[in-house]
Amino acid sequence: MSFDYDLFVIGGGSGGVRAARIAASQHGARVALAEESRMGGTCVIRGCVPKKLMVFASSAHVLSAEARGYGWPEAQAGAFSWPDFSEKLHVELDRLERAYTAGLTKAGVEIFPHRARLVDAHTVELADGSRKSAKHILVAVGGRPQKLDIPGAELGLISDDLFVMSELPRRALIIGGGFIACEFAGILNGLGTDTVQAYRGNAVLRGFDREGRELMTRQLMAAGVDLRLGLTPTRLEKQGERVGVHFEDESHEAFDAVFFATGRAPYTGDLGLADIGVGLQPNGAIEVDEWSQTAVPSIFAVGDVTDRINLTPVAIREGHSFADTIFGRQPRKMDHSLVASAVYTRPNELGAIGLTEEEAVARGPVDVYATTFRPMRSAFAGSDSHVMMKLIVCCTTDKVLGCHIFAPEAGELIQLAAIAITMGATKEQFDATVAVHPTMAEELVTMRQPTRRFHDKAAATG
Numbered sequence: 001m002s003f004d005y006d007l008f009v010i011g012g013g014s015g016g017v018r019a020a021r022i023a024a025s026q027h028g029a030r031v032a033l034a035e036e037s038r039m040g041g042t043c044v045i046r047g048c049v050p051k052k053l054m055v056f057a058s059s060a061h062v063l064s065a066e067a068r069g070y071g072w073p074e075a076q077a078g079a080f081s082w083p084d085f086s087e088k089l090h091v092e093l094d095r096l097e098r099a100y101t102a103g104l105t106k107a108g109v110e111i112f113p114h115r116a117r118l119v120d121a122h123t124v125e126l127a128d129g130s131r132k133s134a135k136h137i138l139v140a141v142g143g144r145p146q147k148l149d150i151p152g153a154e155l156g157l158i159s160d161d162l163f164v165m166s167e168l169p170r171r172a173l174i175i176g177g178g179f180i181a182c183e184f185a186g187i188l189n190g191l192g193t194d195t196v197q198a199y200r201g202n203a204v205l206r207g208f209d210r211e212g213r214e215l216m217t218r219q220l221m222a223a224g225v226d227l228r229l230g231l232t233p234t235r236l237e238k239q240g241e242r243v244g245v246h247f248e249d250e251s252h253e254a255f256d257a258v259f260f261a262t263g264r265a266p267y268t269g270d271l272g273l274a275d276i277g278v279g280l281q282p283n284g285a286i287e288v289d290e291w292s293q294t295a296v297p298s299i300f301a302v303g304d305v306t307d308r309i310n311l312t313p314v315a316i317r318e319g320h321s322f323a324d325t326i327f328g329r330q331p332r333k334m335d336h337s338l339v340a341s342a343v344y345t346r347p348n349e350l351g352a353i354g355l356t357e358e359e360a361v362a363r364g365p366v367d368v369y370a371t372t373f374r375p376m377r378s379a380f381a382g383s384d385s386h387v388m389m390k391l392i393v394c395c396t397t398d399k400v401l402g403c404h405i406f407a408p409e410a411g412e413l414i415q416l417a418a419i420a421i422t423m424g425a426t427k428e429q430f431d432a433t434v435a436v437h438p439t440m441a442e443e444l445v446t447m448r449q450p451t452r453r454f455h456d457k458a459a460a461t462g
């Protein structure tokens with residue numbers, strides 16, 4: 001049977017672009033890709049990249065406060081110009097979008113600027129009505145932000161909206177306590193918006209190490225975010241130009257903008273997947289095996305649409321592994337067992353890899369090496385900001401099972417710790433590493449005595 005292409009990719013985001021480019025340029029496959037919106041997807045256009053640039057923009061007050069502590073009494077951030085920043089931001093995103101498109105074109109990938117859906121195991125239909133056949137189809141359509149199912153939810157915004165606002169809200173509510181809620185609360189607060197964050201739990205960032213969560217919760221409050229724990233909105237209503245919000249505790253307040261940061265869901269509606277036998281989970285995620293293959297052998301899926309670990313480097317690695325396996329005769333699986341991540345806030349970020357203390361203790365036996373301290377950098381400047389370095393060590397193998405860092409640039413630090421931990425480094429090897437002094441991260445190689453020992457699993461968990 002002959003096909004128009006060897007591979008048709010649906011979705012030009014992190015996973016789809018990488019798979020298409022590698023299949024075409026390194027393995028000589030005939031590849032086409034459909035993208036319904038902008039090339040680059042969530043990470044480049046409405047996620048990691050604009051978010052991180054906004055984190056940098058929002059750091060000015062923290063930096064100027066530190067400068068005052070270091071003998072620059074007049075250091076002030078001054079007024080922030082959203083129009084200036086926004087114009088520059090969009091020039092940069094346009095440049096990146098062009099670079100992604102050029103990379104694919106150079107690799108020989110044919111691009112269709114349309115929405116695509118599946119017709120059968122080897123055929124996709126584009127929004128212009130044309131149909132294309134392919135030996136393999138890769139679904140890499142990502143996810144979409146989810147609002148809460150409450151009356152008036154249509155008055156609320158989602159993360160995509162932050163990057164295209166014509167002006168910054170004077171007073172904003174962010175609903176949620178996950179990655180996006182914490183990063184957005186930090187950004188808006190840092191840019192001068194009066195920011196309220198409502199989270200239903202008792203410490204933000206569920207799933208992260210408990211101590212890190214508590215430090216992040218305190219940091220958000222200390223930075224000026226009005227973080228309200230144990231609170232959920234029940235209804236939104238129009239209140240003139242503003243949005244009125246009713247909460248569970250029967251309180252009511254008005255905001256210029258309300259952002260739902262309440263999770264994302266795989267974007268599989270109306271793709272025709274179930275009709276052709278592709279298995280879906282209740283939340284719409286495509287079911288795949290360890291090779292990212294669906295129940296239909298010619299159809300594969302990578303990235304957020306599979307709801308495994310929803311991070312850009314994971315989508316990229318899954319897409320790359322798929323292309324090498326299918327077109328390069330180099331079978332490679334993505335290993336999801338050790339993936340580092342970071343939450344980008346100021347002054348400290350939270351970086352993590354591997355088991356949290358709570359997960360490790362439940363498995364036992366483990367030793368925990370942890371230190372929380374005021375580093376000389378913030379102490380000298382007169383700030384009360386505390387950092388944390390933590391290693392979780394298996395008592396049987398001496399392997400470092402987890403590392404948690406709450407510190408300035410923790411994203412950068414955890415990236416380096418992740419190399420050693422992915423290589424299977426032991427605590428003895430961490431200890432054998434000579435410190436770099438004076439740094440905060442030297443604590444990772446100088447903690448000699450366990451802070452807590454959990455040798456009896458029953459006692460530890462009981």
Ligand SMILES: Cc1cc2nc3c(=O)[nH]c(=O)nc-3n(C[C@H](O)[C@H](O)[C@H](O)COP(=O)(O)OP(=O)(O)OC[C@H]3O[C@@H](n4cnc5c(N)ncnc54)[C@H](O)[C@@H]3O)c2cc1C
Nearest residue numbers: 011013014015036041042043047116142303304310311312
């Ligand atoms: C605000 C925010 C901040 C983030 N920050 C980080 C971070 O700092 N670090 C990190 O690692 N991750 C971050 N993420 C997560 C990261 O962006 C995603 O994990 C990553 O983009 C997933 O890549 P993907 O290829 O699966 O999907 P996407 O990048 O979402 O790409 C899917 C593409 O498919 C297109 N598409 C969808 N349906 C169709 C269709 N039917 N036909 C044609 N095209 C279609 C979409 O338009 C989109 O371009 C962030 C996410 C958000 C929302």
Ligand SMILES: NC(=O)c1ccc[n+]([C@@H]2O[C@H](COP(=O)([O-])OP(=O)(O)OC[C@H]3O[C@@H](n4cnc5c(N)ncnc54)[C@H](O)[C@@H]3O)[C@@H](O)[C@H]2O)c1
Nearest residue numbers: 176177178179180181200261262263264310311342343344
């Ligand atoms: N720095 C990063 O790497 C980064 C940044 C942003 C996003 N991301 C990725 O994007 C994904 C989506 O981010 P997110 O912050 O939207 O999701 P999330 O899963 O991290 O957080 C969702 C939040 O919404 C709350 N929530 C969910 N349902 C609720 C309900 N019914 N009532 C009240 N609260 C509710 C949850 O308690 C949680 O605090 C992340 O999981 C992550 O994989 C990564």
